[in-house]
Amino acid sequence: MVKTGQRAESLVHAPNGYALRTIKGAKCQTTDGLLTEFARALDFPDYFGHNWDALEECLADLEWLPAKGYILLITNAVQVLPDEEEYETFLEILRDAGEAWGIGQAGMGARRATPFHVLFAVSEREKAKRAHWRMTEINAEPTREAGLRRRTPSKRT
Template structure:
């Protein structure tokens, strides 16, 4: 695999099985926004105490970490701030382009 972000349909067991076992789940509750993304990412990534809960600091900590694979389930999120989610995805893409990590799997609801 040679891209930063993959979209996986929740009902596709073959595709779900393609997510690396080492992928760290970023838990999101009912609302996906900057606050929930950064808080969850910092927790699962064991970011250092100097993490400033902003996008620049997230990029710094991601690229300094050993995290290679992330996954996020958005199939049951009730409200997504698309602007914040797009910024997060750009951070992942930029980090991947510069350092070859991390890769992100986004699990989405089926269109059925």
């Protein structure tokens, strides 16, 4: 939850070696806009196909963006895909990517389990604009320490 007067970007600080990328939710109101914004923010390769399957493939790979972990911050998240069916598809792709990074990969191109987090920044006022966010809600509070900010878990919506 982003409080009035706060900027989501000021609340999230990636640990050393992590890739922190900001996705502008205002540009993600359509599937095409979302795919274009993810490609921009994550520097997707030229072969990115601008469809759901290509997004899923690129999010589960990210070899061109080596990091110890990944944090994707979606600002103005209330504007992301107002169509519920498209929103559900998007969340499923994010879940699948998170699971893929969480278990790692054996064999050729092996990689260790790697943190992969997607944060949807929304204000208390905007939260009610979407009936079901389908994710755990956290409240970000600035701290004096470097690194990720302290978060207060709250109820699931």
